[in-house]
Amino acid sequence: MKECERVNNLFGELHDRMLESETDKVAREHLRECIKCREEFKWYGFTVQALTNLEKVAPPEDFMAQLNSRLYSPAPSFAFSHFFKNFFSSAPFLPIPVGAAALVFVTVMGFVLYNHAPTDVWPTGSALSTLQSSSTRPVAGPISGTGDLRDMRATNMQVARQFEAPLSTAPVKSSVQIPLQSVSNPKSFDSGLRIMGGLLPTTADTIGGDNLTVESPSVEAAVESVKRMLPNLQGRLVAEKTGGAIRERVLGVSIPSNAYGNLTTELINHGAVAIAATKEAATPAPSKSDGNNVVLYIHFVHTP
């Protein structure tokens, strides 16, 4: 059997007549004696013959023309897809340095625009400090807020700490300790408002509305009331958003820092009645009366 295997391995060279004469002689001798190997060699020869006799496949007649048009056709017209495909290659029309320079330019422009963006909509650091340093941070009452507010605290711990630190050390001048019970007020709202201290919003796309939270059975009426009083306070509306829940609104208002007290007073005049605070006490004394504008977000929440 080993002899058969050895001869089988020599089929190729035996067929091509490339064996040394001695080996060739031995192999052919074995083929004469072994029927099985002889049969296998016959098939081997047939296979090689079949392979070499495979007909030559002719290329299409226009092969040369196709190739010439492929090789020498003019450059394809400018296409955006082609442009972007070759954006970072060392390709003909946009080498890598140009691409890199463009990226740097876009980045710089982005920073410039970001730094010069209007700041009264989204409070910047200075606006925050104004708000923080003034006693217009009266709404530091116990957070009896909603789950949303607690979520906000959790996700914005840094902002919370910024606020909580001064609050815990410095006494709040304002008496707008407004963990207030809603009490009906015949003057304005059908029921009272409850104003609670909260956190400043931190993201632009979500007006948190946690600076002030006003709970009212008539959100629309409360909102309209605030809007009406703004001109008198030399303030203006900077943002308005309908919240996720039904009858939930957020107003962003820009008012002079020394007008914060008036705003809360007006609110109370329009229906907010503080249990633990008198009207006078509810009027916060601004720590700075420099007239800097502060941005407040008032979250109106419907309460039955």
Add this chain to the structure above:
Amino acid sequence: MVAPPETILNCLCLNIMSLITLSALKAETDQDSELVTKCLKGDREAFSALVAKYYKKIYNLAYRFVGDSEEANDLAQEIFTAAYQNLKKFRGDAKFSTWLFQIATNRGKNKFKYLKRRGYFANRGQTESEDERESFQRTIPDFSTNPETMLASKQIQKVVQDAINDLDPDHKEIVILRDIEGFSYEEIAEILNLPEGTTKSRLHRARMVVKEKLKKVLS
């Protein structure tokens, strides 16, 4: 001791034949080199001359790699395009034909692998219905009585091509270069950058695989 005149005559004849063959090869190589030099200078006609010389062989090789006319046409065009674009890299250490077939086998192998990954050959196999196979079995002529007709028949051609398609790329390229394109072992070893022994053993294994397939179908 003086050699007999017949022996001397035989030796002379052999030497003359060798010289003629060598000079023909050298002339061919020189001609290709000249054309390549012209190509590098921007002569399109020179490249067309090279294409005209080799495109039938290259197309045939491409067809044997992929087993389909359209794909073979694409592949052959791709091979010549690559050769044209990389002509600057041709250093002239080897013959132009060796270099061209190096590109061809590399591209052919890659194309074959790509098509195989996409199930191209499997799909083609599945399209052949059972009826066709049965009719094929019926029409096979008697190999023992009429081998020439047998080898020339379309059916056998198809069986052999299918067997080639089933080979793995490393075996396939050697079968194509040796048995179909007729290159010598030395040339194949140079094209594939393999030792001659490896070339021979791979060829033997590839032929054995094809043989088993043929036996299965024809027995």
